[in-house]
Amino acid sequence: MQLSSQPKGLVHLVAxxxxxxFSYYGMRALLILYLTDKLLMSDTQAYALYGAYTSLVYVTPIIGGYIADKYLGNYCSVIVGSILMIIGHGVMSITSDTHITLYAALALIICGYGFFKTNSSCLLGELYKKNESARESGFSLSYIGGNIGSALSPILCGYAASQWGWHVGFGLAGIGMFIGLCIFLSGKRNFAQVEGIKTQALLTKSxxxxxxxxxxxxLVMSMVGLMFALQELWAGYILAAISLISLTKIxxxxxxxxxxxxxxxxSIMYFMVFGTVFWAFDQQGGSSISLFIDRNMDTTIGGYEIPTAFxxxxxxxxxxxxxxxxxxxWKALASKSISVxxxxKLNMGLLLLTAGFAxxxxxxxxxMATGHTTFLWLLIGLFFIGTAELFIDPVALSAITRLNPQGSxxxxxAIYMLASGSLANYLAxxxxxxxxLDSGTTNSAMDLxxxxxxxxxxxxxxxxxxxxxxxxGVFAAFKHRHEPDM
Structure with missing residues (x-):
């Protein structure tokens, strides 16, 4: 692929x-282990808080998407979200004997994610208004670039946490987000044609x-409310309310x-159902699969024990x-006028997901034989599941920005993120x-x-x-084979 065919803003947005x-997945790789190993939460408590956080992270984008559509525009929303996440990771790195800083940090990151996540994808879609043929490959490049960050972060943040403490690992995640914001701002001139802040709407009084x-x-009230929601595990109630509002909007x-x-x-409703199912199982990687590795995998190579976060x-x-x-x-098929x-594409992702869990x-x-086993098969399975992602979110989000019913x-x-992100993570x-495993120790052979x-x-x-x-999914694809949007 030639980058010359892509809009100039792509480099800064991908950065x-x-x-x-890097920041999100670096922190996420440490979170479940931090809750169980450092804060000594039970599995049930840790899963509940982890699920509350990861589900609420995908609730706020629907509000952030609305604010971007009506007031801020996608470009400004990405900046606001980045700043909030930087502050959140900074708070997460503060060493404290209470859980207040934990809840405050997670609340800040959740709000930041709301402004950032879907609006960054919509901003990318804006760059392709005059270059539709390059849209699909541009979204794939964006997804690849993002995953360079998520590939490096568990290793670097995991190593930092294992060597110098949890707070250093969390702090490193925040530094990464700060670097990204600086690179993004340096390319401001390449986003001159995108929709900006709607000044008149912001100045209107109510x-x-x-x-x-x-x-x-x-925003202030949301952060305070989220702190209480995390502490009291109210994510399910919030998710139900937001889902009802989203259903009303649809x-x-x-x-x-x-x-x-x-x-x-x-068509978009189909994408949401597929995405929800996929991510409910894919997100086991940060919770049940992570603890499975920590407890039942032999991760020693040449006398060196690989940290679970890796x-x-x-x-x-x-x-x-x-x-x-x-x-x-995709590019080769497009050159031959072949359209998948x-x-x-979504079914291809589901096939890889199924093979991975097998x-x-x-x-x-x-x-189950001795309590421990090599990580070879699990590694290959995780690789299949990771590859499957390429056939889910990039495909669905690209289709949504292309279809754009009623300019929404x-x-x-954001509603897609609510379903495939928030609802899926809550289910996960x-x-x-x-x-x-809350019945006692897991160190003996029988317990393992x-x-x-x-x-x-x-x-x-x-x-x-x-x-x-x-x-x-195969049946649905066959049934709608003659519909161009499916």
Missing amino acids: VQMWEF AGLSHWQWLVLG LSLYKTCSAEDKKKLN FQSINPVAVIIGGLAVTWL KTLT LIMLSAKLA TGTLA ANIASMAS ISAATQYHQVFQSIFYVTMVVLIL
Whole structure:
């Protein structure tokens, strides 16, 4: 692929996305281990807080998408989100004997993610208004670039945490986000044509306050509310409320849109269902699979024990390697005027997901003999799952920005993130809780065998479900084979 065919802003946008991936996945690789090993939470408590955080991270983008559409524009929203995440990681690096700094840091990152995540993808979509043919490959390049950051972060942040303490590992994640923001701002001139801040809308007053003042007040109240939500594990209630609002928004779009836009919305609904199922299982990598590695994997090579956090890099490395091949494939097919339908691409991702869990299930089965096993099969399984991502989010988000029913790209992309991110992560935490080991120590041989057995049962159940969903996906692709948007 020639970068000369891509918009100039792509380099700066990919850079900030890369460092955002670095900061988020660096912290995420440490979080479940930090909660269980440092804060001594039980598996059940750790899974619940981890699930609350990872689900709320994907709730806020729907609000951030709305604010970008109506007030800030995508470019400014990316800047605001980056700043909030930098502050959040900084707070996370503060050593404290209480959990207040933990909740405050997570709340800041959640708010920052809301402004950043979907709006960065929508900003990328804006760059391709006059270069539609390069859109698909541009989104793939963006995804590859982001995963360079998420490949490096578990290794660097994991090593820093193991050598100098948890706070250093978390602090390094924040430094990465700061570097990304600086690179993004240096390319401001390349985003001159994108939609900017809607000044008139921000200056409009309601109830005695300008809308920008209401936005600032709402942000402060949201951060305080999120701290309590994390502490009290209210994520499920918040998710239910936001989901209801999102459903109302979708129904209102159906009522007011044209027949052609209704078909586009139907397509997006399919993408949301596929994405939700995929990510509910994929996110086991940061929770149940991570603790499975920590407890049942023999990770020693040449006398050196590989930190568990390092294994979080397998997924993004797979995305990078597989992404290069997939990007080339899409371009080669486009040059021959061959178009692969969106549902077919999603099914390819589900097939790889199924194969990945088949190998992880095998790894757990082998661990049931003695309590430990080699990480070879699990490594290959994680590689398959990582490659599968290339056929899910980049494909779905690219399609949403292309379809753009009623000019609601930001809102619909945020709702997609709500379903495939927030709802999926909430489900993922509940799935992981099925593998909770809170009955005592896991150091003896019998306890390790018991743990491996429980992990195997969970991974086997996931494998069976992915098989069923894959079959349904193939049927859906066949049924809608003549519809261009599917």
